[in-house]
Amino acid sequence: xxxxxxxxxxxxxxxxxxxxxxxxxxxxxxxxxxxxAYEAEAGASADLARGQALFTGQHTGGKPDTPSCxxxxxxxxxxxxxxxxxxxxEPLAPGANPERFTETAKVEKWFGRNCNSxxxxxxxxxxxxxxxxxxxxx
Amino acid sequence: MxxxxxENNETQPGDAETTVKVWDIWxxxxxxxxxxxxATAALTGFFANATWLQLHIIGGLMAGxxxxxxxxxxxxxxxxxxxxxxxxxxxxxxxHLRTQSRGGTHRHLGHxxxxxxxxxAVLALILSLALSGLGTLGGVLRVGPLxxxxxxxxxxxxxxxxxxxxxxxxxxxALHLGGVAFESWRSRExxxxxxxxxxxxxxxxxxxxAPVRARGLIALTLIALAGGxxxxxxxTLSGRPVPGLPTATMPELVTEExxxxxxxxxxxxxxxxxxxxxMRTLDDHFGEDASLGTDDVxxxxxxxxxxxxxxxxxxxxxxxxxxxxxxLAITARPAWQRLHADLPETLFTTQPVGSASxxxxxxxxxxxxxxxxxxxxxxxETQP
Numbered sequence: 001x002x003x004x005x006x007x008x009x010x011x012x013x014x015x016x017x018x019x020x021x022x023x024x025x026x027x028x029x030x031x032x033x034x035x036x037a038y039e040a041e042a043g044a045s046a047d048l049a050r051g052q053a054l055f056t057g058q059h060t061g062g063k064p065d066t067p068s069c070x071x072x073x074x075x076x077x078x079x080x081x082x083x084x085x086x087x088x089x090e091p092l093a094p095g096a097n098p099e100r101f102t103e104t105a106k107v108e109k110w111f112g113r114n115c116n117s118x119x120x121x122x123x124x125x126x127x128x129x130x131x132x133x134x135x136x137x138x
Numbered sequence: 139m140x141x142x143x144x145e146n147n148e149t150q151p152g153d154a155e156t157t158v159k160v161w162d163i164w165x166x167x168x169x170x171x172x173x174x175x176x177a178t179a180a181l182t183g184f185f186a187n188a189t190w191l192q193l194h195i196i197g198g199l200m201a202g203x204x205x206x207x208x209x210x211x212x213x214x215x216x217x218x219x220x221x222x223x224x225x226x227x228x229x230x231x232x233x234h235l236r237t238q239s240r241g242g243t244h245r246h247l248g249h250x251x252x253x254x255x256x257x258x259a260v261l262a263l264i265l266s267l268a269l270s271g272l273g274t275l276g277g278v279l280r281v282g283p284l285x286x287x288x289x290x291x292x293x294x295x296x297x298x299x300x301x302x303x304x305x306x307x308x309x310x311x312a313l314h315l316g317g318v319a320f321e322s323w324r325s326r327e328x329x330x331x332x333x334x335x336x337x338x339x340x341x342x343x344x345x346x347x348a349p350v351r352a353r354g355l356i357a358l359t360l361i362a363l364a365g366g367x368x369x370x371x372x373x374t375l376s377g378r379p380v381p382g383l384p385t386a387t388m389p390e391l392v393t394e395e396x397x398x399x400x401x402x403x404x405x406x407x408x409x410x411x412x413x414x415x416x417m418r419t420l421d422d423h424f425g426e427d428a429s430l431g432t433d434d435v436x437x438x439x440x441x442x443x444x445x446x447x448x449x450x451x452x453x454x455x456x457x458x459x460x461x462x463x464x465x466l467a468i469t470a471r472p473a474w475q476r477l478h479a480d481l482p483e484t485l486f487t488t489q490p491v492g493s494a495s496x497x498x499x500x501x502x503x504x505x506x507x508x509x510x511x512x513x514x515x516x517x518x519e520t521q522p
Contacts, residue, residue: 065425084426085400086492086499109430116427 031094031101031136035129042126051134054127061120069118078138093138101132157337158344160247162216162352166336168208175201176264176307183304187480188511195275202268203365205261210360214353218248223350225258226251245325247344253321256314263307270300278453279510280383283375289382290456382451384507392438395430401498404507407468409459410446413439415466424467454509469494490517 029037039045055069055077065084066072072089073081078096081089091097101107115123123131161169178197182190212221224246226234234251249257276284277293288296322329332338384406396402405413417439421429430438447455457473465471478494485491491499498504502513 063422063425063427082492083399084493086490086496087400113427113429116421116429117425 027099027102029102029104029107031132034101034104034107035132035136038125038129038132042124042129044126044129046126046129046133048130048134048137050127051130051132055131055134059119062116062118063120066114066117069114071118077135093135095136095138100135156340157335158247158340159336160218160338161333161336162219163336164211164215165219166333168204168211169333171204172201172208172264175204176311179267180304180308184308189514189516191511195271198268198271201264205264205268206364207361208261210357210364214357214360216352217350219352220350221258224249224251224254226254231255245341245344247338250321253317256310256317260307260310260314263303263310267300267303267307270296270303274300280380280452280508281376281510283372285376285380286378289451290453293453294456384445384450384452384455386445388505389441391434392441395434395438399426399428400493400495401504403468403497404505405442405445406447406450406452406455406507407458407509408447408471410443410448411463412466413442413446415463417442450507452508454507467495468497485516 035046055073056075058067060067072083073092077092080091083089090099092100094100111123111128115121115127175197179194179201182194182197186194211219214220217223231251246253248254272282273284273288273296274293275282276286277288277290277296279285279293280290318329327339384404386405388402388404393402408416416423417435420435421427423429447459457477458468458471460473461471468474486494486496497509500514500516501509502515503510
């Protein structure tokens with residue numbers, strides 16, 4: 001193709017696509033980076049099975065309406081969940097929702113809230129690593 | 139039966155019983171049109187919930203329009219259509235009552251004096267109902283031609299008046315039906331059928347009048363002009379800006395942080411005291427941890443309280459602003475519970491709604507904080 005116009009068009013389309021695809025939130029990290037950071041903080045390596053047990057288990061230490069992560073994220077984190085308010089929650093597994101675990105502040109905020117709601121305490125760095133490892137494996 | 143082009147008082151030959159034409163076609167159309175529109179407005183007003191409001195308003199406005207047209211016809215129509223034909227003097231009413239109580243049998247072809255009083259009362263009531271209804275629409279729901287002029291104070295007072303007028307009208311209609319039944323029995327004629335056919339049996343002793351020519355064309359012109367005038371007035375009045383509505387657009391911080399677990403509730407749905415209390419206790423937020431950094435808390439609190447229910451003049455703001463302080467949630471406010479009391483519990487707990495807090499599942503305009511009854515759609519199918 002010799003005409004410069006198609007390539008100009010293609011460049012414009014590419015530029016437009018980049019703009020559209022750019023996430024609203026700043027993406028400063030990835031599941032893998034977070035996983036290794038939490039592992040480094042814990043000084044131990046993550047374990048899928050521990051992560052799954054924590055996520056799908058029923059707990060008693062937290063608030064009575066939220067005994068489990070599955071209360072809102074369901075038994076299958078690749079599927080959409082639902083908050084207690086009826087609002088849909090997009091899938092939590094990065095395999096089903098590439099936006100997950102890409103923003104440190106957001107991940108920290110929700111680990112902070114949800115671990116407190118479900119367990120009645122903060123999750124440890126190792127627990128966070130376990131959870132991300134299991135969720136990323138789905 | 140061949141249509142007979144007789145003028146008012148001529149009898150129609152060929153009938154088993156000779157009849158005389160009393161009610162012209164317009165009076166009859168008006169009467170039955172009024173029956174239909176008033177029935178629609180009454181049924182939806184007394185018995186249906188807010189999702190039927192649109193039909194209620196259409197019924198009421200059409201009834202009002204019919205009355206306006208009837209007034210024109212009452213001045214320009216045929217003999218028995220004219221108000222002058224049946225407008226009773228106090229004396230006529232008393233005479234009528236006196237002869238009736240003595241068992242008198244003389245009959246009025248048009249309305250008798252008592253019936254005439256009823257006609258005027260019903261017409262006046264329907265007009266006042268249409269007006270107070272428009273006032274309620276403007277004052278309470280803050281839409282329509284009167285919205286810029288009225289606030290919820292006037293609106294709720296007008297709604298009260300509207301309800302009382304409606305009860306009086308219902309009572310008058312009951313009296314009217316009783317009167318028709320009684321008069322039909324007393325004068326041995328079927329008055330209801332007369333209002334369908336327009337004819338009454340001709341009797342010796344009927345009070346006869348000279349025919350009066352209907353000014354159909356002038357009447358039609360007047361009605362068209364009035365209709366056009368009202369449409370223009372409505373458009374002009376409704377086009378004005380309405381003060382006191384929630385207009386602030388929600389900053390992104392609030393949509394993000396307060397819209398993560400549920401729709402971001404409009405600040406006009408709760409009073410400032412509730413927002414303060416909610417924002418102070420985010421770590422134990424209706425059974426969940428919704429904690430935020432102190433800067434974000436301060437910024438969100440400031441915005442929510444500057445646009446709280448006290449700062450606007452809408453029905454939900456007015457209703458939800460009232461209530462005990464410990465009723466923190468919108469759904470815990472007494473007004474919310476009253477408004478939704480007739481809805482089945484399962485509607486809220488089953489899919490697709492899931493929770494009473496999910497206002498947007500039923501209220502299409504939930505983000506705006508208006509909660510207009512015209513924007514309610516209940517999900518058709520629910521499942522556990």
